[in-house]
Amino acid sequence: MGQVAPKEDTAYVNKLLQESKTLSNEDPAKSLSVAIRAKEMARRIHFPIGEAYALKSMGLVTKVQGKHVEALDYYEQSLKIFREQKNKIGISNLLNNIGSVYADQGDDAKALQYCLESLKIAEETGDKLRILTALANIGSIYHNKKDPRAINYFLKALPVSEEMGNKEAYGVIAVNIGETYFDKGDNLNALTYYNKAFKANNNSASAAYAYNGIGKLYLKTGDYNMARINHSKAMFISKKINDKMQQMRALKGMANVYSEQKDYKSSIGYYQKAKLLGEELQANIELKEIYVEMALAYSKIGDFSNAYLFKSKYANIKDTLYNVETAKKLKDFQFDFDLTKKQGEINLLTKDKKLTEAEVQRQRFARNTLAIGAILLLIIAFVIYRNYRIKAKTNTILDRQKVQIENLLLNILPQEVATELQTTGHATPKHYDKVAVLFTDFKGFTAIAEKMSPGELVEELNTCFIAFDNIIDKYGLEKIKTIGDSYMCAAGLSGTDNDYVYNMVKAGLEIQKYIEDYNDRCQSLGRECWAIRLGIHVGPVVAGVVGKKKYAYDIWGNTVNIASRMESNGAPGKVNVSNSVFQVIKDRFACNHRGKIYAKNVGDIDMYFIEHEIIDYKLIDTSSNKNHSPLEATSGTSLTA
Structure with missing residues (x-):
């Protein structure tokens, strides 16, 4: 009887895929053959996911065989099917595998591109295995390039491997983190992660690697005994698992310790053993370091013949490494050429199909052009009209915003300064010969403030200062700033008001009148009353804008200081002015001389x-007022000037 053919179904395809995976290490050729059978069967029974995984298996085997172009082709075919099936786990898997091919070929840019995309999709699906492999691969790519970003990906991968209970991955990642910190000179963190690596699996290659790393750390700090102990541990584990690379590194580490202790004979013995393993493994990069150290050790003991021999070996291996690098570049060129050639073959196979499709599309396009053209004309007309409406609306909004911005600027700066800032981007400081400056201050403000809540205090101040703003606007004055409970304004900065001193005094009297009325209301409501002092002086100032981010217009000079002294030496409910102000307004206001005050740099x-305004100052004979004689108002009030 003949052998019964297996039933072709999804279960059998999966069985073949498992068989291919099992054979991949021990018999790659047979593994590839089984994967091809799985792919063909999956296609016959319309099992696209099975076909995708079969192509993936074919890529894995050919990659191990060093056939990178074929591996890439199989991976990309597999990826295409996974994308068509919207299978994100498969997509993430294949992107990572494609990235590893490019990494092997030294194309770090493309490797990173695929691995980063794999990581993004794996994080979306929560596929921890793919997240782990992607993070570890990205970290390795950056680590090989000595890029500081490597540590970030390794540190993200470590807890994932721990959560999955994958001790092997945990050990490899931990030792890579340790090496990264060692390269950066961060000995403490390097030691921490080396310890984590061998604790994860004390009988693994990563544990041996970690002990060698710890040995290097102790050598760096001068603790030769601990350095030897750790290299010995690395030697014990690497012999147990037959890891000759770590054996060689352990021997080299021991030799380095003895060299540092100037025990060159012992050092040479260990270098000789490391050299034999290095030559067996063709570990040329490690051998380069061994040869140069042996040449140095022999020269230290006066054996110049051997010193010259190993110096020559060092020079030869440098040439070898250069040739290897050149060969790698040529291999990369060949890889790119083969990849281009493969793409050309694919293009030739699909050319006829594309031509046929193009003809069908041309005919379809010809039938639909007229209808589409009419629709497009309607759409274009609608878009033009809509854009016109949007543009008109936008211009209206921009005009409104421009006015708002200009008004806001005028709230902060005088018109002339605001215009200069908008035009030139800066404001030039200016000197003024005569400017009137007014200060106010609430008497006993601190004591009153302690009896009120912060909200009530700010509300009271805001009410008063808004009233002051309205009064100075009424008289064309310029608000300068508020400082706590003090209010400061100036007149005469615009140069357009010849009566600015008079207006300043009028504003001062009106502010005192407002506070008087305000206190009447407070008394009727049983609230605390406010008492305000007010002082005015006129004289030269310098004005300008200070600050970069928040413009502040301010004035400086003795005039400001004297105005402040007028306020502080005034009395609640009164407007206290200096002689400079009095000389300007004495014919228009009834005044009471209070005596003198000393001002620094000025004198007495x-x-x-200011008592009140003279109703019609033009009717008064001012010829007798040269020596501050009594001013006679039309109301009959007689005051001593």
């Missing part, structure tokens, strides 16, 4: 209280 200054 006469002070006057």
Whole structure:
């Protein structure tokens, strides 16, 4: 009887895939054959996911065989099917595998591109295995390039491997983190992660690697005994698992310790053993370091013949490494050429199909062009009209915003300064010969503030300062700033008001009148009353804008200081002015001389209280007022000037 043919179904395809996976290490050729059978069967029974995994298996085997172009072709075919099936786990898997091919070929840019995309999709699906492999691969790519970003990916991969209970991956990642920190000179963190590596699996290659790393750390710090102990542990584990690379590194580490201790004979013995393993493994990079150290050790003991021999070996292996690098570059060129050639073959196979499709599309396009053209004309007309409406609306909004911005700027700066800032981007400081400066201050503010809540205090101040703003706007004055409970304004900065001193005094009297009325309301409500002092002086100032991010217009000079002294030496409910102000307004206001006050850099200054405005100052004979004689108002009030 003949052998019964197996039933072709998804279960049998999966069985073949498992068989291919099992054979991949021991018999790659047979593994590839089984994977091809799985692919063909999956296609016959319309099992696309099975076909995709079969192509993946074919890629894995050919990659191990060093056939990178074929491996890439199989991976990309597999990826295409996974994309068509919207299988994100498969997509992430294949992107990572494609990235590893490019990494092997030294194309770090493309390797990173595929691995990063794999990581993004794996994180979306929560596929921890793919997240782990992608993070570890990205970290390795950066680590090989000595890029500091490597540590970030290794540190993300480590907890994932721990959560999955994957001790092998945990050990490899931990030792890579240790090496990264060692390269950066961060000995403490390097030691921490080396310890984590051998604790994860004390009988693995990563444990041996970790002990060698710890040995290097102790050598760096001068603890030769601990350095030897750790290299000995690495030697014991690597012999147990037959890892000749770590054996060679352990021997080289022991030799380095003895060299540092100037025990060159012992050092040479270990270098000789490391050299034999290195030559067996063709570990040329390690051998280069061994040869140069042996040449140095022999020269230290006066054996110049051997010193010259190993110096020559060092020079030869440098040439070998250069040739290897050149060969690698040529291999990369060949890889690119083969890849281009493969793509050309694919293009030739699909050319006829594309031509046929193009003809069908041309005919379809010809039938639909007229209808589409009419629709497009309607759409274009609609878009033009809509854009016109949007543009008109946008311009209206921009005009409104421009006015708002200009008004906001004028709230902060005088018109002339604001215009200069908008035009030139900066404001030039200016000197003014005569500017009137007014200061106010609430008497006993601290004591009153302690009896009020913060909200009530700010509300009271805001009410008063808004009233002050309205009064100075009424008289065309310029608000400078508020400082705590003090309010400061100026007049005469615009140069357009010849009566600015008079207007300043009028504003001062009106502010005192407002506070008087305000206190009447407070008393009727049983609230605390406010008492305000107010002082005015006129004289030269410098004005300008300070600050970069928040413009602040301010004025400076003795005039400002004297105005402040007028306020602080005034009395609640009164407008206290200096002699400079009095000389300007004495014919228009009834004033009361209060005596003198000393001002630094100026001397004694006469002070006057403004009592009230003279109803019609033009009717008064001012010829007798040269020596501050009594001013006679039409109301009959007689005050001593």
